[in-house]
Amino acid sequence: MEEGMSGFCIKAGNGGGHGNNKCARWNPTIEQVTVLTDLFRSGLRTPTTDQIQNISSQLSFYGKIESKNVFYWFQNHKARERQKRRRISVSVIQDRGDPLTGLEGKSLSAKGFAEVDQVTETDRVIKTLQLFPLNTYVESECEAGKFRILRDNCKEVIGREFDYPPLDLRLSFL
Amino acid sequence: MEEGMSGFCIKAGNGGGHGNNKCARWNPTIEQVTVLTDLFRSGLRTPTTDQIQNISSQLSFYGKIESKNVFYWFQNHKARERQKRRRISVSVIQDRGDPLTGLEGKSLSAKGFAEVDQVTETDRVIKTLQLFPLNTYVESECEAGKFRILRDNCKEVIGREFDYPPLDLRLSFL
DNA sequence: GCAAATTAATGATTTATTCAAG
DNA sequence: CTTGAATAAATCATTAATTTGC
Incomplete structure (x- = not known):
C-alpha cells in the first residue's frame, strides 16, 4: 500500500501552496500546530471571527489552511483538554x-x-487482560480506548487476592 | 536556583535480600520490571493509588520496593515511551x-x-518547538522559505488584533 | 581479565500546564 | 481572579553498561 493511500495532504511536495487537491481534510503542519497551541496556552479559547481570520491568514504561510480549520481546532482542542482532565481526575x-x-x-x-469516587462497581468480567494481544500493543501510545477499560478491570485483576503467589501475578498476564 | 538540596535518604536499612544496603535508589529486579512492563503493555498507564499499593505489595516479593517506586516507574515509562514515539512521528x-x-x-x-470524543493523544504534538530560539524553527522536511515570513507577520497580526491582554508575551517567539 | 573512564538508562525531583472550585 | 488538584514535561542524579588501557 502506498502512503498516499490515506489521502493525507502531505505537505511534502506542495511548496507552492496549493498542493494536492486530493486531501479531504486539513492536515496541519508542525508550525501551524505550534502556533495554535501557543495561542491556546496563552488563554485564547474561543477566538472571534476576526481573530480566526487573522490566524488563518497567518498560518497560511505554513501551508494550506482555512478559517474553519482554525475554528475547529480550537473547538476540538478545548473539548479534548477538558475531557482528558475529567477522565483521569x-x-x-x-x-x-x-x-x-x-x-x-x-x-x-x-x-x-x-x-x-469511582462510581461504577462494574461487573465487567476481568478477563480483559486476556483479550489484550499484548504483543501487538507495541509501545505505541494508543492508550485511549483500551486503557479506559483496563483501568477498571485491572483493579479487579490486581486486587484479586495477593497472597503472595510469587509468579502468579505475572503469569496471569503472560 | 536551589536544586541540589535533594537526595537525603537516611540510609535506610534496606530490607529484602536482593538490593544492597545503600539507600541510593530503587534498583528493580528483572521480575519486577517484567511485571511492570506487562502491566504497561496491557494498557495500564496511570495506576490508581490502590493499584499502586497492590502492585507494590506484589512486587515486594521479588525484592525491596515501595509504592513511590511504582508510581515513578509508570510516570517515567509513560513519558519515555511517548517521547520515543514523538521523536519519530x-x-x-x-x-x-x-x-x-x-x-x-x-x-x-x-x-x-x-x-x-475520541481522546486522541495526537494533539499533544511537539511542544518542543516552543523551546526553539525563535528563528531556528526546525529544519524539518519542509521547505525553508516560509518560516521567516510568518514570524514577522504573526507578530503583527496578533499584536494588533488580539484582545488578550497580558498574555502577549507569547508573541515574542512566534 | 580487570578496573578506571566514559556513555547510556532510568530512578527521582522540580516546573509549568490545564481545568475547575470558591 | 485566585487557588486546588493532578499531571506531563523537563531536568537532575545515580546506577548499569560499555569502552579502553594495561
Missing part, C-alpha cells in the same frame, strides 16, 4: 512530595485522596 | 478536521457538533 490521585519523606503508602492516603 | 498530526463549508463564527457552534 476520577481515578488518579497520587502522592507527590511524599517521596522526600519516604513514607510510602501511608502518605498516599494522607495526601487526602478521594479516589473511591 | 512528528508530522503526523491529525485533528479531526471537519468537512464543513464556509465558516461563519457562531453559527458553526450552533450547528451542534457532537463529535468531540
Whole structure:
C-alpha cells in the first residue's frame, strides 16, 4: 500500500501552496500546530471571527489552511483538554512530595485522596487482560480506548487476592 | 536556583535480600520490571493509588520496593515511551478536521457538533518547538522559505488584533 | 581479565500546564 | 481572579553498561 493511500495532504511536495487537491481534510503542519497551541496556552479559547481570520491568514504561510480549520481546532482542542482532565481526575490521585519523606503508602492516603469516587462497581468480567494481544500493543501510545477499560478491570485483576503467589501475578498476564 | 538540596535518604536499612544496603535508589529486579512492563503493555498507564499499593505489595516479593517506586516507574515509562514515539512521528498530526463549508463564527457552534470524543493523544504534538530560539524553527522536511515570513507577520497580526491582554508575551517567539 | 573512564538508562525531583472550585 | 488538584514535561542524579588501557 502506498502512503498516499490515506489521502493525507502531505505537505511534502506542495511548496507552492496549493498542493494536492486530493486531501479531504486539513492536515496541519508542525508550525501551524505550534502556533495554535501557543495561542491556546496563552488563554485564547474561543477566538472571534476576526481573530480566526487573522490566524488563518497567518498560518497560511505554513501551508494550506482555512478559517474553519482554525475554528475547529480550537473547538476540538478545548473539548479534548477538558475531557482528558475529567477522565483521569476520577481515578488518579497520587502522592507527590511524599517521596522526600519516604513514607510510602501511608502518605498516599494522607495526601487526602478521594479516589473511591469511582462510581461504577462494574461487573465487567476481568478477563480483559486476556483479550489484550499484548504483543501487538507495541509501545505505541494508543492508550485511549483500551486503557479506559483496563483501568477498571485491572483493579479487579490486581486486587484479586495477593497472597503472595510469587509468579502468579505475572503469569496471569503472560 | 536551589536544586541540589535533594537526595537525603537516611540510609535506610534496606530490607529484602536482593538490593544492597545503600539507600541510593530503587534498583528493580528483572521480575519486577517484567511485571511492570506487562502491566504497561496491557494498557495500564496511570495506576490508581490502590493499584499502586497492590502492585507494590506484589512486587515486594521479588525484592525491596515501595509504592513511590511504582508510581515513578509508570510516570517515567509513560513519558519515555511517548517521547520515543514523538521523536519519530512528528508530522503526523491529525485533528479531526471537519468537512464543513464556509465558516461563519457562531453559527458553526450552533450547528451542534457532537463529535468531540475520541481522546486522541495526537494533539499533544511537539511542544518542543516552543523551546526553539525563535528563528531556528526546525529544519524539518519542509521547505525553508516560509518560516521567516510568518514570524514577522504573526507578530503583527496578533499584536494588533488580539484582545488578550497580558498574555502577549507569547508573541515574542512566534 | 580487570578496573578506571566514559556513555547510556532510568530512578527521582522540580516546573509549568490545564481545568475547575470558591 | 485566585487557588486546588493532578499531571506531563523537563531536568537532575545515580546506577548499569560499555569502552579502553594495561
